[in-house]
Amino acid sequence: MFSLSNMPSTTTVLSTYTTFAASAVLIRTVINEVQNVTNHLIPKGLQDKIMSKLEILMGNLSSTMCIIINETTNGYSKNEVFEAAEAYLRTRISLSVNHLKVSKVPRDKTLLVTINQGEDIVDNFDCTLLKWKLTCTETQKTNFDGDVFSNENVERRSFELRFDKKFRDKVLDSYLPFVLKRSKEINEASKAVRLHALGFYSEMDGAGPWGSVNLDHPSTFDTLAMDPAVKNELIEDLNRFARMRHFYRRVGKAWKRGYLLYGPPGTGKSSLIAAMANYLKFDVYDLELAHLNSNSELRRLVVSTKNKSILVIEDIDCSIDIENREDGGYNPNPQSQLTLSGLLNFIDGLWSSYGDERIIIFTTNHKDRLDPALLRPGRMDMHIHMSYCTFSGFKILASNYLGIKSHSNHSKFDAIERMIAMVEVTPAEIAEELMKSEDVEIALDKVVELLRKKRDRSVEEIKDVAEEKEREIKEEREKKVIGKKRKLRRRRSRQ
Ligand SMILES: Nc1ncnc2c1ncn2[C@@H]1O[C@H](COP(=O)(O)OP(=O)(O)OP(=O)(O)O)[C@@H](O)[C@H]1O
Numbered sequence: 001m002f003s004l005s006n007m008p009s010t011t012t013v014l015s016t017y018t019t020f021a022a023s024a025v026l027i028r029t030v031i032n033e034v035q036n037v038t039n040h041l042i043p044k045g046l047q048d049k050i051m052s053k054l055e056i057l058m059g060n061l062s063s064t065m066c067i068i069i070n071e072t073t074n075g076y077s078k079n080e081v082f083e084a085a086e087a088y089l090r091t092r093i094s095l096s097v098n099h100l101k102v103s104k105v106p107r108d109k110t111l112l113v114t115i116n117q118g119e120d121i122v123d124n125f126d127c128t129l130l131k132w133k134l135t136c137t138e139t140q141k142t143n144f145d146g147d148v149f150s151n152e153n154v155e156r157r158s159f160e161l162r163f164d165k166k167f168r169d170k171v172l173d174s175y176l177p178f179v180l181k182r183s184k185e186i187n188e189a190s191k192a193v194r195l196h197a198l199g200f201y202s203e204m205d206g207a208g209p210w211g212s213v214n215l216d217h218p219s220t221f222d223t224l225a226m227d228p229a230v231k232n233e234l235i236e237d238l239n240r241f242a243r244m245r246h247f248y249r250r251v252g253k254a255w256k257r258g259y260l261l262y263g264p265p266g267t268g269k270s271s272l273i274a275a276m277a278n279y280l281k282f283d284v285y286d287l288e289l290a291h292l293n294s295n296s297e298l299r300r301l302v303v304s305t306k307n308k309s310i311l312v313i314e315d316i317d318c319s320i321d322i323e324n325r326e327d328g329g330y331n332p333n334p335q336s337q338l339t340l341s342g343l344l345n346f347i348d349g350l351w352s353s354y355g356d357e358r359i360i361i362f363t364t365n366h367k368d369r370l371d372p373a374l375l376r377p378g379r380m381d382m383h384i385h386m387s388y389c390t391f392s393g394f395k396i397l398a399s400n401y402l403g404i405k406s407h408s409n410h411s412k413f414d415a416i417e418r419m420i421a422m423v424e425v426t427p428a429e430i431a432e433e434l435m436k437s438e439d440v441e442i443a444l445d446k447v448v449e450l451l452r453k454k455r456d457r458s459v460e461e462i463k464d465v466a467e468e469k470e471r472e473i474k475e476e477r478e479k480k481v482i483g484k485k486r487k488l489r490r491r492r493s494r495q
C-alpha cells in the first residue's frame with residue numbers, strides 16, 4: 001500500500017501514488033452510485049444522513065486522509081494557510097497540469113500564473129506524497145444593510161490536501177509549517193508594496209472585499225520635502241516600531257502605531273504615506289469612510305486586512321459627518337450607523353487587539369475641525385505637521401526634479417530663499433513649476449516668478465489690511481471729535 005520507507009525509487013513513488021489515487025477514486029465512485037440509487041427511493045433528509053454515515057464509514061476504511069483548507073476562516077478573515085498554499089503551489093506547477101490561469105493587472109509588472117479549479121498538483125515532502133486540488137463552490141450569502149436583507153452569490157475556494165493517513169502528524173507538524181515558511185520566503189523575495197481599496201480586483205485578491213494593485217509610487221523619504229527634524233524623528237519611530245516585536249509582546253501592548261498627518265492640501269501627506277509604505281514594505285489599505293454605512297462594516301473590513309500593513313483614512317474631517325450621524329434624530333438600528341464612538345472603539349478596541357505589525361494613518365487639512373476625542377493623547381502616537389515649503393524643502397525638490405545637488409548653490413537660490421520665507425507656497429505648487437521645463441534656468445525662473453507673484457500679492461494684502469486699519473482709526477477719531485463737539489454745544493446751550 002502507501003508505505004514509503006527511507007528513499008524509494010521513482011517507480012515505487014509512482015506506483016504507490018497510483019494505488020493511493022485509485023482507492024480515493026473508487027470510494028468516491030461507490031458513494032456516487034449509492035446516491036444515484038437512493039435518489040428515487042428515499043426522502044432527501046434521510047438520504048443526506050445515510051450519505052454522511054457512508055462517507056465516514058468509507059473514509060474510515062480508506063487509507064487516505066483529506067484536509068480541507070478554506071480561503072477564509074469565517075467568511076471574512078483570510079486563512080493564512082490557504083494563502084501560503086497558493087503562493088507555495090505556484091512554484092510547484094509541473095508539466096502534468098493541463099489548465100492554468102494567467103493574469104496581469106495594469107500596474108503589475110509580472111504575469112500571475114495560478115492553477116485552475118479542479119487541477120491537481122502532486123508534491124513530495126520527505127518521501128511523503130501529497131496531492132493538492134483547488135476546488136470552488138458557489139454559496140449564497142445574506143447581507144443586511146440596516147434596512148433590507150439581500151442575497152449575493154459568492155465563490156468560496158478551498159484546497160483539498162490528500163495523503164496517506166499514517167502521515168497525518170508529519171503533515172500537520174512538519175509539512176504545513178514548511179509550506180507556511182516557504183511561502184513567506186517566496187513572498188518576501190517577490191514583495192511589491194500593494195495598494196488595496198474597495199472596488200478594484202485582480203486575480204491575486206481572491207475572496208474578500210479588498211481589491212489591489214501594485215502601489216508603484218516613487219515617493220521615498222529622500223524625495224520628500226519636509227522638516228528634516230520631523231523626518232528623522234519619524235524614521236527613527238518607524239525603525240523602533242519594526243525592531244520592537246519582543247518589547248511589545250513583553251509589556252503586553254498591541255504592536256500598533258497610529259499617526260495623524262495634518263496640513264494644507266499639496267504639502268505631501270499622501271506622498272508621506274507612500275514613502276512610509278515603501279520604507280517598511282507594508283501594503284496600504286485605503287479606507288474611504290464615506291463609502292461605509294455602519295460600524296459593523298468597518299469591523300468587517302478591518303478584520304480582512306493583512307498584517308504588515310498601513311490602514312489609511314484620508315480627510316478624516318470631511319469623509320464622515322460623524323457628529324451629525326450621532327445626533328441625527330431617530331435611529332431604529334444604531335448598529336447600522338457609522339459613528340464617532342464606533343470609530344474610536346475600533347481604534348482602541350478591535351484595532352488594538354486584532355493582528356500584528358499594523359499602522360493606522362489619519363490625514364486632515366483641518367486639525368482644528370477634528371473631534372477632541374480623536375486628538376486625545378494616546379490615541380494617535382504621533383501628530384505630524386506637513387507645512388508650507390521651506391528653503392531646505394525647495395532644495396530637495398530642485399534635486400528631485402532638476403538634479404541640482406542639494407549642497408550646490410545656484411545663483412537664483414538666494415532670491416528663492418529670501419522670498420520663500422515670506423510667502424505660503426506648497427511643495428506641490430513648487431513641483432508644478434519645476435516640471436514646466438527640463439532646462440534648469442527656465443524652471444528656476446518659473447519658481448522665482450511664482451514666488452514673486454505670491455509675495456506681491458501678500459504685500460498687497462498687507463497694504464490692504466493696513467489701509468483698512470487706518471480707515472477704522474480715522475472713523476473712530478472722527479466719531480470722537482463729533483461727540484466732543486456735541487457735548488460742547490449742549491453745555492453752551494445750558495449756560
Ligand atoms: N513634501 C513634499 N515633498 C515632495 N513632493 C511633494 C510634497 N508635497 C507635495 N508634493 C508633490 O505634490 C503632489 C501632491 O502632493 P500630495 O498629494 O502628497 O499632497 P497632500 O498633502 O496629500 O494633499 P491633499 O491634502 O490635497 O490630499 C505629490 O505627488 C508630489 O509630487
Ligand SMILES: [Mg+2]
Nearest residue numbers: 269270271314
Ligand atoms: Mg492627499
